[in-house]
Amino acid sequence: RGTREKQLKMYAAVGGTPAWAADPQIPPDRERDTYHVPPAGSGDWMNYLRALVMRYRGDIQTYGLWNEPNHRNWKGSPESYVQLIVNPAARTIKTACPGCKVVAGDLLHRETSCRFDAFGRCWRAEGAEQDWRQWMTAMLNSSAFKDGHIDIISHHIYAGSDFADAALAVRSYLDRHGALGKDLWITETGLNTLHDGIDDGDQANYYVNAL
DSSP states (O other), rough: HHHHHTOOOOOEEEEEOGGGBTTSSOOOTTHHHHHHHHSSHHHHEEEEEEEHHHHHHHTTEEEEEEEIIIIOOSSOOOOHHIIIHHHHHHHHHHOOOOOOOOOOEEEEOOOEEEEEEETTTEEEEEEEGGGGHHHHHHHHHHHHHHOOOOOOEEEEEETTHHHHHHHHHHHHHHTTTTTTTTTTEEEEOOOOOOOOTOOOHHHHHHHHHHH
């Protein structure tokens, strides 16, 4: 009601698996619930999205799929994320609300790093399973993307990555891999003032420079 009165547009990021819908063959990590566990199938996920979109049609026009699946929020491969989440979700949302926008990705800007480099070669790499490019490739190869059901690509950039360099790298990657001109939204960024040496001024400057 408040958003309607203020004429605000809502962006709803949906995701997470309740215990009753989680794949029983994939136990959650210790001290975590089943948010990151893949569902046993796509049926419950599609039913949930259909009910959500039908209920809030007219109020919510933009839906994001999951949150940072490449950052411990999906206990599976990029391919399983696409098959169980992206493809059925995009199709369900577009069927229930053809005018709604589907946002996919929400990947954290993480790249493979080299722990031991010698003789011009990396002998020990780490973080390949979280590399955003691996997950982005799977999404760009998805039937949801190829069928035109994904309207916007989203990405998250935090401390440790230069904002401009990271944003331009993602834009370049999309343009070179079949998503030329596709809208790119940076849906999360910022500096945490709880970290040593970072104050409100640093945080404000970060946002100004990012914009």
